[in-house]
Amino acid sequence: MNPRPSIDELFSLGGSLARELPGFEPRPGQLEMARAVEAGFESGSHVLVEAGTGVGKSFAYLVPALRSGKRVVISTSTITLQQQLFRKDIPMVARALGLEPRVVLLKGRANYLCREKWERARGDLALVERPEISKLRRWANETITGDRSDVPFRLDSLLWERFDADGDDCIGEACAHFDDCFYYRRRRDAEAADIIVVNHAIFFIDAIAGGLLPAYDYAILDEAHTCEDIAMNVLTASLSRRSIDRTFRRLRRYFTLPTSLTAQVDERYRELGETLAGTGNELLRLDERPEIAGDLDRLRDALYHLENWIADNGASALTRPPRGDLEREMRISGAVKSLAAQAEVVDRLLAVDDDSIRWAQSSVHGSELHCTPFDAAPILRDLLFARTPCLLTSATLALGGDFSYVRARLGIDRAEELVADSPFDYREQARLFVAPPDLEPDDPDFVVRAYALLEEALAYSRGRAFVLCTSFRRANEFGERLRASGLHPVEVQRPRSGLDRDGLLRWFTETPGAVLVGTRTFWEGIDMPGERLSCVVIDRIPFAQPDHPVLEARVQALRERGEDAFARLQIPAATMLLKQGFGRLIRSRSDRGAVLVLDGRLQGKGYGKRMIAALPPATRIAHLDELQEFFQT
Template identity: 35%
Template sequence: MISKVFSTTGALARAIKGFQPRQPQTDMALSVERSIKNQTQLVVEAGTGTGKTYAYLVPALLSGKKTIVSTGSKNLQEQLFHRDLPLMVDTLGFSGRVALLKGRANYLCPERLSRQMIESHDGHADPMLLSQLVKVRSWSSETKTGDLGECDDLAEDSPIIPTITSTNDNCLGKECPSYEDCFVVKARKRAMDADLVVVNHHLFLADLAIKETGFGELIPEAEVFIFDEAHQIPDIASQYFGQSLSSRQLQELAKDINIAYRTELRDTKQLEKVADRLSQSASDLRIVLGEPGFRGNWREISTSPAVARELVRLTDALELAHDVMKLSLGRSQLLDAAFDRATLFKARLERVKDTSIPGYSYWYECSRHHFSLNITPLSVAEKFREQIQQQEGAWIFTSATLAVNDDFSHFSNRLGLEPTEQFTLPSPFDYESQAILCVPRFLPEPNSYGLADKLVDMLKPVIEQNNGRCFFLCTSHQMVRDLSERFRELSDLPVLVQGEMSKQKLLAEFLELGNALLVATGAFWEGIDVRGQALSCVIIDKLPFTAPDDPLLKARIEDCRLQGGDPFSHVQIPDAVITLKQGVGRLIRDRNDHGALILCDNRLVSRNYGETFLRSLPPIPRTRDLAKVSEFLAEIDTNNQSAESSAASEV
């Protein structure tokens, strides 16, 4: 049946214009079918162009079994649900039901919106935020899903979103006056009734670890679990199998105590005082933790006198708020829910303060206004394996980047997997003719003084000759800043910089300009799909080793040593290889794409481990001569112009 669907006369060929059967795609679909039938684990590395999405959707839809498909991000989730899935449903004549389920932070909470509207009329509200609330209220009367991503008037990073959505901590559940209108409950119901549900990794793993999302009741009913972009799962699982407490949670709690005082408990002035004290204590601890954008070792800093002092004050403030709320229990649903959260946060704070328990990494992270205190297990393999054994069924993992030098053990070991099958699908792209890879001669040493200036001097001629159309992917925000400043000084090409506008807007502007250089870091290494000659050059500043002071990396290094392994070979190199493969994957996205890849790190040719990186990349012809890169790019443009002229003359 599967082979027939993917054949020249099959359902896909009839439904999709230009569909060509590809043996790797059929092989993957047959493996997925076997895994579903035999309830086994399957790991497949499937590069861009192999058609992995259809290869898992077809057997899943034909299986008749309840399936959960988990993707790497909300954007990929929506693309899968709104573009790929409807096509497959129509093509196969699938009569079952499909559903999209996101985390509760994506759905409007009518009760919290109502409270914010009341709060915003106290004379202290920001007029801009008030106007956004009014627009959301207007939209709320029309929406069927309550998914804020569908509200065009609301920016995806709007500061009002946390105030009009619920969390596991502050949701009132069945006690909520708006329970019947709850969009989370409705989304959960649609997912429970569906035969195939599309979620994302964060939602799936939050449920798997703590059973506190609306997704919890789905897992026992599912028989097939498919993970796309599966390379992200080990790190996300680490977050959810640990514990954390953030200043945002504490300040949201303080805010709800204040709202309860103002709207229902005006006779209990003490509530306002304890709420203000709790909020201030959280802010004070944030200040003593240091610079924003920093991850540090919580074990070490928690013993410093300044942090220890603020910790005592925060503990006292939380306990006082808890005790004062206890006196008014039963008088306000909002306050009752806040009391339960205060009880939970007290326990979490005590757990975070006890840094003596082995087997965990203790770390903290600061943004401009907030902090989070985190405990992460050194390894998630045992816990993840337990969950798989409890759920049984078929567990299928796929991504363009899972293997290191054709070896899947790094990925499988991190999750405690025992796959019955694991393999790499050959790419349909002709890398020999479509691309060129250059590690230039005379590169400065990584981390050397003035590295950005030297790279700009070396690469500006190539970028300008190519008329921009280039991604410069960096391994740090500092390098993004240094490179963009220098390029703007010396080049007339438009230079777009990550962080100066949203990711979507940045990408749209890159495509619209047609001659831009985009300088970016993390967010642009994966999940970006620019086809054609709009992007014909990708430059990477150096091998993407995680910073050695990263607390999560330190934890995994410690775990590796405990098990007698070599952390550099078993942890740091495999991580960097998979990240590099993601960055390289931005270049060739289509059979008609051509382009140059420039890797600015001498270690690829000067160190023994460089060969591990190079062997893990697609079979792209290599050179050390930037002049050959320029020739290759010029030839691409000449061929494209000839093709365009021929097409025009035929018309």
């Protein structure tokens, strides 16, 4: 029997990876990371790795994971990486290692077709007459996954909601399709799997509340820079017109609801919205406006009345006869639970405690209310990191080699840490220009002066640029000027109109010399190698909105403890996001390009110099005309 090869042998030029994978070449950072990950598996310890772009972090953790013999959950932030891991990377590494692991990609319930809801909708004439239904019918008859991502055409979200496997509609074992349910079949597959690929939302829901994933030995969190935000979203209770409307849509599919009681809920929420709008603030903490408590009390009473009505009258209010007593009981129980969940959110919004921040956001599109934990770290420490060893990796996880910020934010007390440097030659491949120190985003003439720099840079790069902004307002200001110039094809991301993110990326890929002006969603998670993207422009240092209630509460708490909140909280968070924006540029050894930061504070302030030091080591230029020769060579 041949001895088991070492990690070094596997990643060598003569190793099994090189024999199996065309174009494989040893990378020092990849090998260093693979050693650290394997040590983490063997010792059962946490491992934090900042893996620079091009390190090949997926293979660096997949090789130790697949040969560990342990059940491993791999969680990512983006669908793109999930699909890449499941369809490409894991099969390639498994072949190279001579293994046949059982691998399952498990998504959230709403991603799967519900056979019962699809069957139920057949007689709905309003649906039958919609043109996309005939295409959906052909797909539904042929699909073996029931996965929405496999639908070969664009599908309206509200239409898909009519057929998804959402938990509010599910009656579990009482359903005639339970045995062949797409979602539960995936759950059963996961029970027998060696590797389970999920997204961060599912991972943290399971870590916090349980019930979604089988027991596992080790977790790998890729794109880990997003973990705090996603965990906070999972921990936040929210109430909105949209969430109430969604609850009513789902209830009306199975029950005839009394108009008087649903109208009462609508009226109470309308009154709440008017109170919030009357404050004149887009963002506010609820403890600053005690009168809102009365509106919330009345809304909760209205929800209770409807909940009690269904509990008492649900059997006679069902829109079609149930298949048996169990289905009837499950339908009524599910309806009561969905309304109770809305009332529970109101309870959390009314509660006063030091561990939560209760806040509201109002706009012309309506109001949303939220109850957010003050800090996710204690919760994640107790429910996840004190129990399960994890690898966390991302291209942006440390600040100058220091992981203390991310450990503090997530509640990780001890971990093995590694910075695996990128193999790219940033000094040769990239240029960095920072606006002069006297150009600051709040200056009255900022847009005029910043646009002049932007236009000059785009002339040298011949378009081929992302302009990354921190607000839709600033994106529109730059977009209007770029369009008026007529020098480059331009598209601007808009909050509720125009092309969506995928559509904008397709347009950019297909349009020579394109300039895409976008906001936060384009700062991360986009891989655009080659000449199509040769310039990334960042409008300002991406500090969080200073008057956001959650940030205000955290800043206040740090100040009360005598700590520098700006240095402890705001600078590290902005630096992480700045690194993400920079990271859109150089994606391969052959890429060349320039990053422009139009915020002069980056070189005029002391913290700006520390931020620059945390970025990849591109060659700094003092004058934009230096780009002319750079782009010509």
